[in-house]
Amino acid sequence: MSLKDILSPFSAWKNLALEPVTVKDPLNERPGAPRYRGFHKNELNECIGCGTCSDICQNAAIDMVPVEGIETKAGDSGLRPMIDYGRCCWCALCVDICSTNSLSLSNEYTWVNSDPEVFRFIPGADKKSWDANELGWKKPDNYNLNEPLRVKMEETAPDEREMSFLEVVKGYSKEQAEAEADRCIECGLCTATCPAHMDIPQYIKTIRDNNLEEGLRIMYQTNPLPEICGRVCTRRCETVCALGHKGDAISIRWLKRYIADNVSFDEYEKILNEGFIEKTDKKVSIIGAGPSGLSLGYYLTQRGIKATIYEAKEKAGGMTMYGIPKYRLPMEILDKEVEFLQKIGVEIKFNTAVGKNISFNDLYNNSDAVFIGVGFESPYKIGIEGENLKGSLQAIEFLREINKGNKIDIGKKAVIVGGGNVAIDAARIAKRIGAETTILYRRRVEDMPADWEEIEGAEDEKVNIITQAIPVEIIPDEKGKVKAVKYLKAKMVADDKGGRPRPVPIEGSETIIETETVIGAIGQGADYSFLPKEFEEKLELMRGRIVTDSNMKTSLDKVFAGGDAVNRTADAISAIADGHKAAIGIEKMLLSE
Amino acid sequence: MKELLQRLEYRFDVSDIVQKRENQTFLTIDKKHTISLITHLRDIENFSHFVLLTAVDWIEDNLFQLTYILHNPEVNIDIAIRTMISRDNPEMDSAHHLWEQVATYQRELKEMFGINFPGSPGVNDSFILEGWDDIPPYRRDFDTKKYTEETYFPRPGRQTNDPAEYMKNKLYPNG
Amino acid sequence: MAKNKIINWKPDRSKFPDIGQDGKPVVDLASQKYVKIWHGPNHPGVTGNMSLELTVNGDEIVDAKTHVGYLHRGFEKLMERRKYIQCFPIVCRMCVAETDFPEYIYAAAVEDLANIEVPEMAQWLRTLVLEMSRLQTLLRVVPGQGGTIGLGLGVQWGVYLRDLILDLFEELTGGRIYHMYIIPGGVRGLLPDGFKNRMEEILKKVDDYVIRLTSLMYDNAVYKKRTIGIGVIPTDWVDKYGIVGPNARAAGFKRDIRKDNPYLIYGQLDYEPFTTTESDIFARAVVRLEDLKTTVDLIRQIIAKMPLNGDIKAKTPNVLHWKIPKGETYVKSESSRGEFGFYLVSDGSEYPRRINLRGPSYTHAITVLEKLLINANISDVSALMVSLQTCPPEIER
Known part of the structure; x- marks a missing residue:
């Protein structure tokens, strides 16, 4: 203890001369920092209502609720987060995990109200003064709570x-x-x-x-x-x-x-056998062993109903067997699945074409229900001169022959017309059997209905793709064989009605591409000629497709249908879904009696 | 650390030795020898600093795990001693005579897990939960969610939807 | 510093109540020899939500008992029902004074069990945040020790500077008290532009503050009279009572986890923990002031050495269903109060099996304080308590 200890504290008096450090008007002079975690904002149009914000919230502060004017549609649940600020702890994990980056926090933190209910609102839908605030917490760069990029699939070089x-x-x-x-x-x-x-x-x-x-x-x-x-x-x-x-x-x-x-x-x-119920005496005949027929066969068997499939060809699988190249779907895979179905009791009669080997009437009269799953097997023609020349093929037939293991001579050069999966498949096969291959497509690459992975695969394999090209004529050589294709270049014109842009040929842009083979792949249609007259007349069709109700029942009594012959998407998964729906419909019809 | 473990293995029946880091080892010993091991570590091996004592409820094996963590401030290593005791009528020898603060840990364990330490000063005094009449709350079979739902009341009017479920009801109710 | 007054630790027992058969004092209040008073939970001289049940004879304390339970939120249990990522916003609430320490040790424990290597940039940022956290706490606690005996001015200056540090926290992490910045795998943001300059400006003010506070509080006859020789922790108590951190350093034990078991990038920083041997209230105040100076120095070193850019987060599995491999670990750090650690047990599921927090106050505020208070004067209770830097949230979690 010294004199200094007594005097020294008095030095604090000199602070009287200092300026005060208080913020005089904190409400206006003191906004939150640019990263401040204040009240939520949500871009309603970007939000898809996936609910991860609600899942990650450890306080259960977020409810997913419907919002007026936001529709439930593919890829959007129509729900939006509603935040209960009585529970929110402002950790902003909801922002970090948000799968669209639509959710963020503003830097607004002052809001006083005597009604506690107002502190529960749907950001974005209930307008707030901070909705336009640029500042506030956003997901930082280089920071992810889940991996954004997919694991790369290894492919054959x-x-x-x-x-x-x-x-x-x-x-x-x-x-x-x-x-x-x-x-x-x-x-x-x-x-x-x-x-x-x-x-x-x-x-x-x-x-x-x-x-x-x-x-x-x-x-x-x-x-x-x-x-x-x-x-x-x-x-x-x-x-x-x-x-x-x-x-x-x-x-x-x-x-x-x-x-x-x-x-x-x-x-x-x-x-899988668990859940199978006892067999009943009901019988269903299925025409066509494509995905819809096979799917129906499985679900009927599961429900104790005997299913018999009549298939015109020697193998089951329909389009998946004959229309998809083996490098995408090896045949053993299909055989394996079909074998399993047969093992559990689905009967498949191969090489039995209805209307040829067995009449539709026989089936109809001998079964409790009939299912038409014949698919779209008849190719559309391109509709230009020279399509009947030697060397002009249809992609479906081309693929079918190749998958059967037959050899087709397509020469050194091939042109494929179309932009769907069938066209790409045909092109990649033509390339594999040694032809220099070109695809002609009316629209742009991004308009192609084919899978982007397939298109990329074709590009990797050096398939030449010419877009905005409308074929107008197949030119023969002196022997009546295909020699070249003449096409017009097209420009894309925006559709007034809001549809996708249409290709319009440019006058005088005729180009000739030499080739030995032309393969048409612009689509297929159905063939109902197996149906007797009285049935065919009564069967309600729309643009070539069979009209059904939600249980896949057609306008004909006890006749159901599914697959490509019914739905416009024309893919395997829709056909499988049809089979499942038909099984439910048939079960309802047969077992509820 | 290696020599230490060798010495311990020579003297005690320790098992499940896990050395995750250079300066930290976990090991298991049976209930009977736990206190002697701890005393040995404190008095012979210089683990003079008692870090913590806590329990883990392995309800599926009907066991409580007691974890004693000791620290040697001279060489700066931690050693954690696990011992398993039965969940039925759980009881453990007290270590309050070794360090003064152990009594507090044991008092908390008595209250939160219902593990008794006979002879530990004030072990039966309530520590945090005055007037608690339910099962010891840190046991796994104490359901916190159920307890809150019964004790408190939720804010009225809250309702949430599962996106997938909601879409099914909206888009394909019969599918 | 004045020479330590030797305290007689075997006081005259005549003042004290008899010890009953159960080893507890028998206090006969009807004899009017003793009065029980409650110091807290609502008392300006008590840190946080705890209370001391004091039995006094005259103004001398003959028995003391710490009561907690005013702040029990059952965090450890709550976390057993939450996914690992969902525990992240909770842990910081276990220690209101220094929220970053539980955040760091939780993240480090999860990373240890999941074998995740944290990017270097994130390690620097973590260290910076931890030191900033220590600084803001010390700016409150160091003058607060004077505040307990009525010297409130230093507290006002300190709290102003602490607010400036909180402003920096707000810029860096988006929050002032609960930063929720150190996330398992890394941190949640790089330094904003101009942060280092603003930091240096504030550190200069802190340097000035240390000088002003020294003349106000440390070179102060009243403060010295009230603290020197009071509340001496004998050296043999340190291990016996589990005393850590500044309280141990004031008793001459050079224990600092940053030095002893270096974590993050403390190995690359240059400093020496300050120790003294007097071990009374004043000595602990001096140690804390030296800690504050060290922290300012460490922040300067970090700011100067840290890289400008880099990855802030390691890749982790999808946090929505992150399963941590089965195992257990104990991770500790040196908080401003001493050893602060998490014991984490994983059973291999998406939820932690058990999380246990080891806070220094667990022994400081109960075992040590109950003992130190005996024979003390009522007016010294607050000073004693604050000199141990007790923090009830870490006792009851």
């Missing part, structure tokens, strides 16, 4: 693909599949879009839990051909995947394939 029908896509390994499955946020937006409404998040979860048998069981609940869909599904689910907004959609199709490929085929019966 493009140069190995030439002259070979090896499966291009190799399939995920266990680590890859688990990593990819881990990305799923389990929002389930995909389920509504899947024509078969498969429970996608659940079967993806079984991959993470390493419980593939359960995964197979879940898949078979809505889709008895997962191995096929795991390879060639048009996977509309992936187009609506919530993760696609910020990064890549989950590879739902490859994950499905992973489950189906990694459960031993011998186990199928054991895993």
Whole structure:
């Protein structure tokens, strides 16, 4: 203790001379910092209502509620987050996990009200003064709570693909599949879009839990051909995947394939047979062993109804057997699934064409219900001069012959007309059998209905794609064989009615491309000539497709239909869904009596 | 650390040795020898700083795990001693004589897990939960959610929807 | 500093109540020899929500008992029902004074079990945030020690500077008290533009503050009279009572986890923990002031050495269903009060099996304080308590 200890504290008096440090008007002079975590904002149009914000909230402060003016549609649940500020702790994890980056926090933090109910609102829908605030918490760059990019699928190298029908896509390994499955946020937006409404998040979860048998069981609940869909599904689910907004959609199709490929085929019966009910004496005849017919066969058998499938060709699978090249769907896969169906009791009569080997009347009179799943097998013609020349083929027939193992000489150069999956398949096969291949398509690449992966695959394999090209004539040589194709260049004209832009030929832009083969792939139609007159007249059609109700029942008594002959999307998964729906409809009709 | 573990293994029946980091080891010993191991570590091996004592409820095995963490401030290593005791009538030898603060830990464990430490000063005094009449709340079979729902009341008018379920009802109710 | 007054630790027992058979004092209030008073939970001289049940004889305390339970939120239990990411917003609430320490040790424990390597940039930012957190706490606590005996002026200056640090926290993390910045895997943002300059401006003010506070509080006859020789923690108590941090350093034990078990990038920073041996209230205040100076120095070193850019977060599995491998770990850090650690047990599921917080106040505020208060004067209770820097939230979690 010294004199200094007594005097020194008095030095504090000199602070009297200092300026005060108080903020005089904190409400106006003191906005939140640019990263401040204040009240929520939400871009309602970008938000898809996936509900991850609500899932991650540890305080259960977020409810997903319908909002007026926002429709429930593919890829958007129509729900929007409603925040209860009595529970919110402003951690902003909801912002960090938001799958569209629509949710953010403003830097507004002052808001006083005597009514507690106002502190519960839907950001974006209930207008607030801070909606236009630019500042506030946003997801930082280089920072992710879940992986935005998909696990790359390994493929056979493009140069190995030439002259070979090896499966291009190799399939995920266990680590890859688990990593990819881990990305799923389990929002389930995909389920509504899947024509078969498969429970996608659940079967993806079984991959993470390493419980593939359960995964197979879940898949078979809505889709008895997962191995096929795991390879060639048009996977509309992936187009609506919530993760696609910020990064890549989950590879739902490859994950499905992973489950189906990694459960031993011998186990199928054991895993799936539970839930089968006792056999009844009901019989159903199915015309066509395509995906819809096979699917129906499975679900009917499951329900104790005897299903007999009549198939005109020597193998089952329909378009998936004959229309899809082997490098996408090896034949063994199909055979395996069909074998399983036969094992559980689905009867398939091969080489039995209805209307030729057996009459429709016989079927109709001897069964409790008939299902038409004949698909679209008759190709449309391009409708230009020279289509009947030697060397002018139809893609469907071309693919069918190749898949049967027959050889077709297409020479050194081939031109494919069309932009759908069939056109790309035909082109990639033509390339594989050694022809220099060109695709002519009326519109732009981005307008092609084919899968982008298929288009990329074709490009990798050096298939030449000429877009905005409208063929007008196939030119013969002196022997009456195809020598060249003449086409017009087109420009894209915006559609006044709001449709997609139309190609309009440019006058005088005729171009000639030399070729030995022309393959038409612009679409197919149905052939109902197997139906007797009295049925055909009564069968209600619309633009060539059979009209059905929601249970797939046609205008004919006890006749159901499905597959390409019914739905416009014309893909395997829709056909499978049709089969399932028809099974439910038939069961209702037969067993509720 | 390696020599220490060798010495301990020589003297005590320790098992499940997990060394995750250079300066930290977890090991298991049976209930009977726990206190002697701790005393040995404190008095012979210089683990003079008592870090914590807590319990983990392994309800599926009907066991409580008691974890004692000790620290040696001379060489700066931690050693964690696990011991398993039965969940039926759980009881453990008290270590309050070794460090003064252990009594507090044991008092908390008595209250939160219902593990008794006979002889520990004030072990039966309530610590945090005055007037608690339910099962010890840190046991796994105490359902916090159920308790809050019964004790407190939710804000009225709150309702949430599962997106997938909602879409099904809206878009394909019969599918 | 004045020479330590030797305290007689075997006081005249005649003042004290008899010890009953159960080892507890038998207080016969009817004899009018003793009065029980409650110091807290609502008392300006009590830190946070706890209370001391004091039995006094005259103005001398003969028995003391710490009561907690006013702040029990059952965090450890709540977290057992939450996914690992959902625990992240909760942990910071376990220690209101220094929210970043629980955030860091939680993240570090999860990373340890999940074998995640945190990017270097994130490690620097974590260290910076931890030191800033220590600084803002010390700016409140160091003058607060004077506040307990009526010297409120230093507290006002300190709280102003603390607010400036909180402004910086707001810029960096988006929050003032609950930063929720150190997330398992990394951190949630880089430094904003101009942050380092603003930091340096504030540090200069802190330097000035240290000088002003020294002349106000440390070179102050009243403060010295009230604190020197009071509340001496004997050296043999340190291990026996589990005393850590500044309280141990004031008793001559050079223990600092940053030095002893370096974590983050503390190994690259240059400093020496300050120790003294007097071990009374004044000595602990001096240690805290030296800690504050060290922290300012460490922040300067970090600011100067840290990289400008880099990855802030390691890749983690999807947090919505993150399963942590089975195992257990204990992760600790040196908070302003001493060893602050999490014991985390994972059973391999998406939810933690058990999280246990080890806070220094668990022993400081109960075992040590109950003992130190005996024979003390009522007017010294607050000073004693604050000199131990007790913090009830970490006792009852």
